[in-house]
Amino acid sequence: MDEHRRNCIETEGKTVGDAVGNALKRLGVEEDDVEIEVLDEGSRGVFSILGSRQARVRVRLKIGLGPSSEPAELVRELLSAMGFSAEVESKDVQDATEITIGSTGADGLLIGKRGETLECFQHVVSKMLNRNASSWRHVIVDVGGYRKRREGQLMKLASSLAERASSTGQEVSTDPLKASERRIIHLALKDHPGVRSFAVGEGLVKRVVIGPKDTGRS
Numbered sequence: 001m002d003e004h005r006r007n008c009i010e011t012e013g014k015t016v017g018d019a020v021g022n023a024l025k026r027l028g029v030e031e032d033d034v035e036i037e038v039l040d041e042g043s044r045g046v047f048s049i050l051g052s053r054q055a056r057v058r059v060r061l062k063i064g065l066g067p068s069s070e071p072a073e074l075v076r077e078l079l080s081a082m083g084f085s086a087e088v089e090s091k092d093v094q095d096a097t098e099i100t101i102g103s104t105g106a107d108g109l110l111i112g113k114r115g116e117t118l119e120c121f122q123h124v125v126s127k128m129l130n131r132n133a134s135s136w137r138h139v140i141v142d143v144g145g146y147r148k149r150r151e152g153q154l155m156k157l158a159s160s161l162a163e164r165a166s167s168t169g170q171e172v173s174t175d176p177l178k179a180s181e182r183r184i185i186h187l188a189l190k191d192h193p194g195v196r197s198f199a200v201g202e203g204l205v206k207r208v209v210i211g212p213k214d215t216g217r218s
Helices: 005-007 016-027 071-081 107-111 114-132 146-170 179-189
Strands: 008-013 034-040 055-061 088-093 097-100 138-141 195-200 207-212
Touching: 005 097, 008 016, 008 195, 016 034, 016 055, 034 071, 071 088, 071 114, 107 114, 107 138, 114 138, 114 146, 138 146, 146 179, 146 195, 179 207
Parallel strands: 097 138
Antiparallel strands: 008 055, 034 055, 088 097, 195 207
């Protein structure tokens, strides 16, 4: 049986409520987890006997609630619901699932300012994929190669700031960055012989300060 048929069933009962209850029992989920389509409300017939007809419903699991949701398929369904169409691929790497979305023709809308919309989309996908998982798995979503390009930009920035700090002997800093972006800066300079890096600021968005190793600041 294919994935669609496992996640969509039709059941009968004396009433619509009974038919829905039978479906929920077979799927092993709660009513909030499904979409319900009433196919036939049924009929009690004459004297509740003659011509009676069972109620019949079609019950479908909501997106991402299947027993083995496939990441690429889930993302394709989400994109379709948002009005986007694109090639989607997924692969498991170490302790994470990487999902790559090809160009949608409107990548900027899905990426958002400084990648904020993409971060939100990634959070939603992660929640949906991990909802019924026995253990949490990190999910990374990229659109049109944005994350790779951004990583390259940050590594170049780290190299440029490190050169400036080394030549002037003064500390320099980045604009406020998210934790994932700060990590790229730190990793790029981890083995640099002349400079060190550390974060300053409050909250989730902080600056990375880069300065000579002999400043003694931590």
